[in-house]
Amino acid sequence: MSLQPGDALTSHNFGLQIDGVMVEYLAEVSGLTLEQDVIKYQQNNGATGKAGVSLLPGTQKDGQCTVVRGMTQSASFTQWINDSINGRMATARKNASIIMMDFEDNPVKRYNLRNAWCSKIDTSTVKAGEAAALTESVTIVFEELVIE
Helix, strand or coil: CCCCCCCCCCCCCEEEEECCEEEEECCEEECCCCCEEEEEEEEECCCCCCEEEEEEEEEECCEEEEEEEECCCCHHHHHHHHHHHCCCHHHHCEEEEEEEECCCCCEEEEEEEEEEEEEEEEECCCCCCCCCCCEEEEEEEECEEEEC
C-alpha cells in the first residue's frame, strides 16, 4: 500500500543511514531544523526617493537533532558514537540521513546531514523491578542539512 497523491506520511516508519547503510530504525527524532540567516538590505528607490527594504537569503546555519533508539548492539552506530565522543573526528564525521518511509518501507523523504557526528548520549533510566525497554538519546550535530 504505497502512498497515493494527497496522502501524508505517517510518523511511525523512519530510520537512520550512515554513509549509505541503514544502521538503525529509530523510536523518535526531534529538533531537526533547517535555518538560514536573513540579510536586510535597505536602499533608496531612485524613482520616488523613498527608502525600500529587501530581505535576502543568507548563509545556512549548522544544526543538531536528537534521535532516540532502542538500546541495541548495533556495532556501527556504537562505533560512530565512540569515535565522536573520543574525538576521533577523521572517522567520526559522517554523512548521515534520516529517512521517512511509506507503508512498504520505500524511502519517501530524506534529511541528509553532512559532516554529522554525535555530541551527546543519554541513556534511559534503569530501575530495578521494571520491565521497560532501554533507550539511548543521541544528539547529532551537523554542518549542513539538505532535504530531498
